[in-house]
Amino acid sequence: MAIKLIFPEHQFAMTDAHAGGLKELKFVVNGKSRAIRIDPGTPLLYILRNELGLCSPRYGCGSEQCGACKVIVDGKMGFACTLTAEELDGCDIRTLEGLAVDGSLHVLQQAFLAENAAQCGYCASGIIMTAALLLEENQAPSRSEIQQALVGNLCRCGAHNRIIQAIQRAAQELSIE
Ligand code: FES
Ligand code: FES
Numbered sequence: 001m002a003i004k005l006i007f008p009e010h011q012f013a014m015t016d017a018h019a020g021g022l023k024e025l026k027f028v029v030n031g032k033s034r035a036i037r038i039d040p041g042t043p044l045l046y047i048l049r050n051e052l053g054l055c056s057p058r059y060g061c062g063s064e065q066c067g068a069c070k071v072i073v074d075g076k077m078g079f080a081c082t083l084t085a086e087e088l089d090g091c092d093i094r095t096l097e098g099l100a101v102d103g104s105l106h107v108l109q110q111a112f113l114a115e116n117a118a119q120c121g122y123c124a125s126g127i128i129m130t131a132a133l134l135l136e137e138n139q140a141p142s143r144s145e146i147q148q149a150l151v152g153n154l155c156r157c158g159a160h161n162r163i164i165q166a167i168q169r170a171a172q173e174l175s176i177e
Pocket of ligand 2: 123154156
């Protein structure tokens with residue numbers, strides 16, 4: 001039986017199978033192989049932030065509602081707040097920290113800066129990772145396709161228009177590269 005423990009700042013699932021202790025987790029994060037021993041019920045968000053020092057994904061709702069924690073897992077969008085260590089063995093994970101190459105910002109990061117597409121910035125990592133996946137699949141998204149891709153990403157500051165402009169700008173940059 002699964003016992004779900006939910007606190008404002010801490011959420012994890014503990015099952016009878018987890019009671020035995022730690023599990024060795026091997027996965028790839030931003031192109032680097034990693035191996036850690038960890039409680040299998042630990043959320044990916046805590047693994048990234050607390051174990052690996054990758055703090056771009058943020059805790060917002062803890063229940064796949066806000067998108068602040070989004071990362072790319074095996075080429076698909078993943079919620080780091082609810083994916084747990086036991087689901088991640090052998091996975092390939094990409095976070096915002098992995099977008100820049102050799103110190104050069106990704107075209108999306110440059111476009112977000114150019115369009116000043118964040119106010120507090122809390123949502124930015126999840127939104128940029130969502131946009132990165134969108135642009136990998138569709139290099140010329142329409143405004144409505146961008147809006148559709150961002151349905152699961154909340155921005156409490158109301159920076160939506162600038163965010164969409166930044167993604168359009170990045171798409172345009174990609175098309176002339
Ligand atoms: S913290 Fe994961 S979707 Fe809100
Ligand atoms: S810029 Fe503040 S939540 Fe989006």
